[in-house]
Amino acid sequence: MIDIAITHVFLISALLFCVGFIGVLARRNTLFMLMSLEVMLNAVGLAFVGAGSLWQQADGQIMFILILTLAAAEVAIGLALLIRMQHQRHNVDVDGLSKLRG
Amino acid sequence: MTALTLLPFFPLFSFLVLIVLSKRLSWHIATAVALTGIGLSFIASIVVIQSLNVSASSGEGLTQSLWTWFMLGEHEVRFAFYVDQLTAVMIAVVSGVGFLIHGFAAAYMRDDENYSRFMAYMNLFICAMLLLVLAENLVLLYLGWEGVGLCSFLLIGFWYKDPDNAIAARKAFIVTRIGDTLLALGLFYLFMETNTLNIQEILAQQQTSPLSDEAAWWIALLLLGGAVGKSAQLPLHTWLPDAMAGPTPVSALIHAATMVTAGVYLIARMQGVYLLAPEILNLVAWVGCLTLLIAGIAALAQEDIKRVLAYSTMSQIGYMMLGLGAGANVAAVTHLMTHAFFKALLFLGAGAIILAVHHQQNIFKMGGLLKRMPLISILFLIGIAALIAFPGTSGFVSKEAIIAELWQSKTAGPVFWWLAVVGAFITSVYSFRLVFITFFGPYRAEHELLPQRHGLIVLPLVILALLALGGGYIPTHLEQVFSAPVASQHGPAWLHTVAIIAPLLGIGVAYLLYFPKTESSPAVPGTSSVYRFSHNGLGFDSTYNALVVKPFVWLANINRKDVIDLLVQLISWNTFTWHSAMKAAQSGRLRWYAATLGLGTALLLLGVIL
Numbered sequence: 001m002i003d004i005a006i007t008h009v010f011l012i013s014a015l016l017f018c019v020g021f022i023g024v025l026a027r028r029n030t031l032f033m034l035m036s037l038e039v040m041l042n043a044v045g046l047a048f049v050g051a052g053s054l055w056q057q058a059d060g061q062i063m064f065i066l067i068l069t070l071a072a073a074e075v076a077i078g079l080a081l082l083i084r085m086q087h088q089r090h091n092v093d094v095d096g097l098s099k100l101r102g
Numbered sequence: 103m104t105a106l107t108l109l110p111f112f113p114l115f116s117f118l119v120l121i122v123l124s125k126r127l128s129w130h131i132a133t134a135v136a137l138t139g140i141g142l143s144f145i146a147s148i149v150v151i152q153s154l155n156v157s158a159s160s161g162e163g164l165t166q167s168l169w170t171w172f173m174l175g176e177h178e179v180r181f182a183f184y185v186d187q188l189t190a191v192m193i194a195v196v197s198g199v200g201f202l203i204h205g206f207a208a209a210y211m212r213d214d215e216n217y218s219r220f221m222a223y224m225n226l227f228i229c230a231m232l233l234l235v236l237a238e239n240l241v242l243l244y245l246g247w248e249g250v251g252l253c254s255f256l257l258i259g260f261w262y263k264d265p266d267n268a269i270a271a272r273k274a275f276i277v278t279r280i281g282d283t284l285l286a287l288g289l290f291y292l293f294m295e296t297n298t299l300n301i302q303e304i305l306a307q308q309q310t311s312p313l314s315d316e317a318a319w320w321i322a323l324l325l326l327g328g329a330v331g332k333s334a335q336l337p338l339h340t341w342l343p344d345a346m347a348g349p350t351p352v353s354a355l356i357h358a359a360t361m362v363t364a365g366v367y368l369i370a371r372m373q374g375v376y377l378l379a380p381e382i383l384n385l386v387a388w389v390g391c392l393t394l395l396i397a398g399i400a401a402l403a404q405e406d407i408k409r410v411l412a413y414s415t416m417s418q419i420g421y422m423m424l425g426l427g428a429g430a431n432v433a434a435v436t437h438l439m440t441h442a443f444f445k446a447l448l449f450l451g452a453g454a455i456i457l458a459v460h461h462q463q464n465i466f467k468m469g470g471l472l473k474r475m476p477l478i479s480i481l482f483l484i485g486i487a488a489l490i491a492f493p494g495t496s497g498f499v500s501k502e503a504i505i506a507e508l509w510q511s512k513t514a515g516p517v518f519w520w521l522a523v524v525g526a527f528i529t530s531v532y533s534f535r536l537v538f539i540t541f542f543g544p545y546r547a548e549h550e551l552l553p554q555r556h557g558l559i560v561l562p563l564v565i566l567a568l569l570a571l572g573g574g575y576i577p578t579h580l581e582q583v584f585s586a587p588v589a590s591q592h593g594p595a596w597l598h599t600v601a602i603i604a605p606l607l608g609i610g611v612a613y614l615l616y617f618p619k620t621e622s623s624p625a626v627p628g629t630s631s632v633y634r635f636s637h638n639g640l641g642f643d644s645t646y647n648a649l650v651v652k653p654f655v656w657l658a659n660i661n662r663k664d665v666i667d668l669l670v671q672l673i674s675w676n677t678f679t680w681h682s683a684m685k686a687a688q689s690g691r692l693r694w695y696a697a698t699l700g701l702g703t704a705l706l707l708l709g710v711i712l
Contacts, residue, residue: 021696021700024693024696025693025696025697025700028693033693094692094693095691095692095693097690097692098689098690098691098692099690100690101688101689101690
C-alpha cells in the first residue's frame, strides 16, 4: 500500500470543494447545482477519511457514513423539488425562483 | 357682599346663554339677555359703591375672597375682589357706559345674522374688564387683561369675511401682545422682589421696606410697557386706528370707553411703585405728551370719521398718562371717567350718522347733516364740546385739572404744560374740522338719508350727552386713594386763562380753514405730501413694517422648512438609507445568497487564521 502524504489528501479535498462551490455559483440549472453540492459533500467526506487515517481513529469513517446519509436525504428532497419545479414552470432555472423572496 | 361676588359673573352668565343658544334666539330675547346681564352688573356696582361710601370713609377698601385659585410656592393666589374708590369709578364706568352702549348696539346690529354672537362677545368683554378692575391680585388682573385682549380681537374681526378686518384684528392682537409680554415680565420681577402679587400687600410693603431703586425702576418700566400696549400709547399705538374695522359699537365700547383705559388704570393702581421711580414717572409723562401731540396731528388729516375719533382717543389717553406722570392722579382718573362718557357719545353718534348715510364713513361724502338730522348732530356737538374741554362741560373739568397741575409738578414742568396746551389747541382744530366738514356745507352723499326712529339709538345718546355735560361733577372721593397732589402753590395767574383760551382759539382757526365759505363750495381732502404723511399716521406703520414686519416675514420664509428640524430628520434619513441598503440584499437570488455565504465564511476563516 502506497503511503499518500496527508497534505495531498487535503489539497485534493480543498480543490474538490472549490470546484463544487464554483459549480453552485456558476450554474443556473438546479440539477447541476445539486450535483455540485454532492461534489462539495464528497470533498468534505474525503477530508474526514484522510484525517481518520492520519490519527488512526474510526471517527473519520463514521462521519463519512453520516455525510453519505445526509447527502441521500438532501438529494431526495432536492430532486422532489426539482420535479415540482419542472411541472409548474417547465424549466429548472434557479434565478426564476427569485420572485419567492419575502 | 353678594353684590360684589356676583358683579362680574352676571355678564359671564349672559355670555354663556347667548353663545350656547346663539342663532336660536330671536332679536328680542337675545337683547333682553344681554342687557339684563350688564344691567344687573350696573345695579350691583351701585350697591357696592353705596356700601363702600358707608363703610369706608377712612379710605379702606372692601375685600371679597371667593376661593383659592392656586398655590404659588408658599404664597396663596386667591380669586378675590378688592374695591376702593378707584375701582368704584372703574366698575361704574364699565358697567354703566357699557350698558348704554349695549342698548345702542342692540339697535345698530339688529339686522346682522350673527347678532347673538356679537352680543355674547360684548358681554364677555364686560366680564373680563370687570375682573381686571376688581382683581385683588395681579394674577387675576392679568386674567382680565388677556380676556379683554381676546374679546377685542374677536370683536374687531367680527366681520371676518372681509380679509382687511381679519388683518386689523390680528394686528391689534399681536401689537398688544408685545405689551402683555412686558407686563408679564414685570409681574415676574415684582414677585421675585416682594414675594407676593397681592396689590394691597405690595403697596403696603412700599411703606415699610420699599423696593430697591433699581428694582422699582425696572418694574415700573415693564408695567409701563404693558400699559402702552393696551392703552395705545407711543410706541405701540399703531393698532388703534386700524381697530376701527370693527362694528361702531365695538369702537365705542372697547376702543374709547373702557379697554384702552386699562393701562391708565394699571399705572394708577400701582402708583406706589411708580413713586419710587421718578424717572419712569417722567417717562410716563413724556409718553403721554408725545402721544397726544402725534395723535392730534394725525387726526388733522383723517377722512374716515371713525379714524378721527380713534386718534382723538389716543390723544385723550395721552392726557391721562401725562396726568399720571405728573402726579395729577385724581385729575387723570376723572378724565378717564369723563372721557368714557363723551367718547362713547361721539362714537355712538358717529354710529348713528354712519347708519343714516348707508355705512359711508368718509366725512367728505357727508356734509350738511346739521339740517338733516338735527337731534343726532346736536348730541354729537355736545360730545365734541366736551372733547375740546369747552368751559362748562365735563371734559373741561377734568382736562383743565390735569393741565393745571403740570406747571408745578416735579416729574413734569412748564415744557409739558406748553405741550399739553398746544395739544388742546390741536384737539379743537381737528374736532371742528370734523364738525364743519360733516355738519355744514352742502349735502354730498349719493343716497338720501335713512330715517332713524329707533328709541334704542337715541336714548343712550341723550343719557350720554347729559353725562358728557355734567359728568365732571360726579363725586368720586378719589383723593382717598391717592396721596395729595404735589403742587402746593399755584403757578402764574395767566396759566388758567391761556389753557382756557387755547381750545377756543382752535375753533377759530378751524373756522377759517375748514368752514364752507359758500353753500356750494366742495370740501376736498388735501393732496400735499405733508397731508399724506399725517394721514398715514406720521409714518409709524411703514417704519414698523420696514423695521420689524418685513425682516420677520423674511426670516419666517427662510425657516419655512424648519432649519432646526433638519437635525432631527437626519436620524430618520440614517434609518431609511440603511434600510434600503439592506433591502437590496434580500434579492431572492439563490446563487447570490450562496456567494455571500461563501464570502462570509472565507472572511471568518481568514480572521481566525490571521
